[in-house]
Amino acid sequence: MRFDIKHVIAVMSGKGGVGKSSITALLAVGARKQGFSSGVLDADITGPSIPKMFGLKKYDHGQRFAPAESSLGIKIMSLNLLLLNEDDPVIWRGPLIGRAVGQFWGDVDWGDLDYLFIDLPPGTADAPLTVMQTIPLDGLVIVSSPQGLAVMVVKKALKMARSMNVPVLGLVENMSYFACPQCQAKVEIFGSLKGEKVARATGVPYLGNLPLDPNLAGCCDSGRIESYNSDLFLKLLN
Amino acid sequence: MRFDIKHVIAVMSGKGGVGKSSITALLAVGARKQGFSSGVLDADITGPSIPKMFGLKKYDHGQRFAPAESSLGIKIMSLNLLLLNEDDPVIWRGPLIGRAVGQFWGDVDWGDLDYLFIDLPPGTADAPLTVMQTIPLDGLVIVSSPQGLAVMVVKKALKMARSMNVPVLGLVENMSYFACPQCQAKVEIFGSLKGEKVARATGVPYLGNLPLDPNLAGCCDSGRIESYNSDLFLKLLN
Numbered sequence: 001m002r003f004d005i006k007h008v009i010a011v012m013s014g015k016g017g018v019g020k021s022s023i024t025a026l027l028a029v030g031a032r033k034q035g036f037s038s039g040v041l042d043a044d045i046t047g048p049s050i051p052k053m054f055g056l057k058k059y060d061h062g063q064r065f066a067p068a069e070s071s072l073g074i075k076i077m078s079l080n081l082l083l084l085n086e087d088d089p090v091i092w093r094g095p096l097i098g099r100a101v102g103q104f105w106g107d108v109d110w111g112d113l114d115y116l117f118i119d120l121p122p123g124t125a126d127a128p129l130t131v132m133q134t135i136p137l138d139g140l141v142i143v144s145s146p147q148g149l150a151v152m153v154v155k156k157a158l159k160m161a162r163s164m165n166v167p168v169l170g171l172v173e174n175m176s177y178f179a180c181p182q183c184q185a186k187v188e189i190f191g192s193l194k195g196e197k198v199a200r201a202t203g204v205p206y207l208g209n210l211p212l213d214p215n216l217a218g219c220c221d222s223g224r225i226e227s228y229n230s231d232l233f234l235k236l237l238n
Numbered sequence: 239m240r241f242d243i244k245h246v247i248a249v250m251s252g253k254g255g256v257g258k259s260s261i262t263a264l265l266a267v268g269a270r271k272q273g274f275s276s277g278v279l280d281a282d283i284t285g286p287s288i289p290k291m292f293g294l295k296k297y298d299h300g301q302r303f304a305p306a307e308s309s310l311g312i313k314i315m316s317l318n319l320l321l322l323n324e325d326d327p328v329i330w331r332g333p334l335i336g337r338a339v340g341q342f343w344g345d346v347d348w349g350d351l352d353y354l355f356i357d358l359p360p361g362t363a364d365a366p367l368t369v370m371q372t373i374p375l376d377g378l379v380i381v382s383s384p385q386g387l388a389v390m391v392v393k394k395a396l397k398m399a400r401s402m403n404v405p406v407l408g409l410v411e412n413m414s415y416f417a418c419p420q421c422q423a424k425v426e427i428f429g430s431l432k433g434e435k436v437a438r439a440t441g442v443p444y445l446g447n448l449p450l451d452p453n454l455a456g457c458c459d460s461g462r463i464e465s466y467n468s469d470l471f472l473k474l475l476n
């Protein structure tokens with residue numbers, strides 16, 4: 001390896017739309033705000049949403065294949081940064097996806113980093129498989145939401161991690177409830193919280209939960225994820 | 239073809255978690271309640287959630303490879319019905335996924351059906367590609383949510399459909415707002431509605447929107463999607 005990356009953590013969620021990419025971004029931002037150097041490798045090849053969260057568009061990576069940099073100095077590499085238009089579809093079959101992920105790890109000039117977070121695509125197909133087989137991971141963070149369906153797919157992700165001998169560092173439950181801005185009523189839109197129970201039943205550290213927060217959705221949509229404060233990274237660190 | 243399937247409609251979403259599987263299930267239920275025979279082919283091989291929504295577990299498909307049947311008589315085929323445990327991960331690479339989808343279309347004994355709905359996995363990789371290349375589709379329904387990210391991936395899905403010459407029958411915007419059960423305040427948690435604007439800008443019929451409804455999440459989790467009433471199928475029919 002040409003450079004030194006101290007910790008590599010992959011973020012996985014068996015099921016799409018539970019907020020996995022947002023959590024990956026918040027972890028990288030949290031690490032940066034604690035004074036660590038951090039980066040994000042967006043391995044969600046056919047649904048890359050990381051660059052948009054950081055307000056990054058197409059850029060010129062130059063000869064050295066350098067990653068893009070966010071305003072706080074977080075290094076980011078994603079297929080969406082290399083497309084002509086961010087809404088061009090990536091119609092790739094499995095083997096091409098595996099190869100692109102390998103290149104993001106091996107060919108990008110990341111430089112020395114304290115933390116590199118890898119945003120895995122939902123499910124348990126090519127990209128998660130390639131990442132777990134080829135990249136030396138410290139471990140995985142699994143993101144779930146209270147939906148019964150998501151708990152089932154979290155268990156699929158846990159079983160995959162176990163079969164690939166990758167440690168699971170923690171479980172985060174996202175979109176866990178909504179607090180009405182008018183009358184402060186707390187509504188569990190996607191059902192009662194299950195994260196703590198699933199974490200205890202599977203022996204995985206529970207990193208806590210995040211509510212449904214229009215502010216977070218707003219920051220993601222407007223490319224300002226770095227202005228959203230979250231203590232998630234600190235919880236992972238401990 | 240050994241049997242007669244009058245209409246085949248694939249449901250796609252470019253991004254996971256926007257409610258694509260729930261919408262596919264609601265369309266099949268809507269068709270059934272209008273007196274049509276209907277079925278669901280769950281092509282979301284590594285994240286199959288359709289059987290759970292209908293309360294179906296592992297069953298014996300017998301020699302003829304017959305699909306499972308819901309309480310209303312909707313025919314359903316999904317990889318999760320063939321797994322030993324519903325929380326076993328399917329760790330398959332692209333080519334295997336493409337082949338499984340082909341077998342669900344060619345080898346399952348669907349019988350005569352008025353409508354077959356195909357639940358595509360999120361993204362634009364193997365399964366959507368195989369389905370659009372090998373199955374004679376009437377067209378696609380695209381599901382989005384107000385999140386800016388989802389609109390970007392909807393445009394990716396639209397471009398893919400156009401490049402494969404598959405007509406787009408309609409756009410549904412899901413999780414569009416939340417009405418507080420206490421004080422009736424309407425909160426657009428994922429941002430302002432964009433579906434109608436995107437539909438107009440891309441020339442796709444707008445099929446309307448669905449609010450965030452804890453009832454729908456509850457029906458999905460408890461396997462009772464058939465008891466949730468929605469006029470979505472009627473809007474598609476017109």
Ligand SMILES: Nc1ncnc2c1ncn2[C@@H]1O[C@H](COP(=O)(O)OP(=O)(O)O)[C@@H](O)[C@H]1O
Nearest residue numbers: 016017018019020021022211212213217220385
């Ligand atoms: N706790 C939350 N509250 C409100 N919106 C959220 C929350 N977590 C994620 N989102 C929004 O939901 C959308 C989906 O999140 P994303 O991180 O892309 O999910 P995934 O990577 O699991 O598909 C994003 O637009 C994001 O802004």
Ligand SMILES: Nc1ncnc2c1ncn2[C@@H]1O[C@H](COP(=O)(O)OP(=O)(O)O)[C@@H](O)[C@H]1O
Nearest residue numbers: 147254255256257258259260449450451455458
């Ligand atoms: N309008 C809605 N209101 C509340 N919950 C919803 C709504 N649409 C979908 N859900 C829930 O969100 C979860 C994700 O939906 P799903 O259909 O599996 O999404 P996708 O197929 O796009 O990944 C399911 O548990 C479902 O119950």
Ligand SMILES: [Zn+2]
Nearest residue numbers: 180183418421
């Ligand atoms: Zn209220």
